[in-house]
Amino acid sequence: MSDDGARKTPDRLRRRASRLLSQLTMRSDRLINEGLARADGRKWHYAVLASLQEYGPGSQAELSRRSGIYRSDMVGVVKELAERDLVERVPDPDDRRRNVITISVRGRRRLRHLDRILDDLHDELLAPLSTAERDQFLQLLTRLLDHHTRAS
Amino acid sequence: MSDDGARKTPDRLRRRASRLLSQLTMRSDRLINEGLARADGRKWHYAVLASLQEYGPGSQAELSRRSGIYRSDMVGVVKELAERDLVERVPDPDDRRRNVITISVRGRRRLRHLDRILDDLHDELLAPLSTAERDQFLQLLTRLLDHHTRAS
DNA sequence: GTACATCGTTAGTGGGACTAACGCAACGGA
DNA sequence: TCCGTTGCGTTAGTCCCACTAACGATGTAC
DSSP: OOOOSSOOOOHHHHHOHHHHHHHHHHHHHHHHHHHHHTTTOOHHHHHHHHHHHHHOOBOHHHHHHHHOOOHHHHHHHHHHHHHTTSEEEEEOSSOTTOEEEEEOHHHHHHHHHHHHHHHHHHHHHTTTSOHHHHHHHHHHHHHHHHHHHHHO | OOOOSSOOOOHHHHHOHHHHHHHHHHHHHHHHHHHHHTTTOOHHHHHHHHHHHHHOOBOHHHHHHHHOOOHHHHHHHHHHHHHTTSEEEEEOSSOTTOEEEEEOHHHHHHHHHHHHHHHHHHHHHTTTSOHHHHHHHHHHHHHHHHHHHHHO
């Protein structure tokens, strides 16, 4: 950003929800990415590990669907996770197109770790809000997102 | 996105404010960009025109600071606006490093037009929320953004 | 068997934030 | 008056991310 100091951001801009969202998301993404990076973590790793933990093993394509990561990008994510022994990738004997991805013990431990890191980072992200306000914020975001997800 | 149908998005993911923000912002950006594109408009055009309207003429560097657009990107934006006769770009006689950018009559009309378009698009974006909830949402976003802007 | 869909993979697109470095002009001291 | 610093506009290029296209191999349906 470069609009520090004499903040002359026009009102029209400052008031638009779309702009508030992009700006805040930019900061939020930076905060989370940097926070995770400090622990050699990435958002995508977290997403995949969480998906494996909550819904069990699955093919890359299925992980894709669960996590919203494109299957073209999933290749690299799974590779990185496998390199770190957080996940096992085994060809599916029943369907030779598929790899079955399974979370490892290290993977579960790692997920717990990332969860703690994310808790802290979100505390920082939502710092100015009270507990009630945080809930409200989440609720509003969820309703909006749900609305635009169904509509898509 | 690709997580339609059987929504198996893990809870951990669905609940994180950071993720809600990115996802919603992605939809929001698409909505706004496509809406503006239908009228041959762009976010950046709006930002610059709004800044000129509210604070008067300025150099490209100053517009940069007002709008948060990088001065390297401002070059192209001003060029596009000038091509459409929405602004005038004149060398500053008092400081030969500068161009003075001024909004034209067409520019003002265009800004009003874009404002109407954006009003509609934001109505769509915030559709599921009541008026009170929209205010609250904006207020929460603003507080969060302010907090993370000062801290930067 | 033949058409079609799905899987993993590679490559590449397009947009947006952001950096580096340039030549030029202005400003602020010694 | 020269000199270092700062600000300007511009060009080029980086990185990240969502997303598309196309591929060969495999599975499924008719």
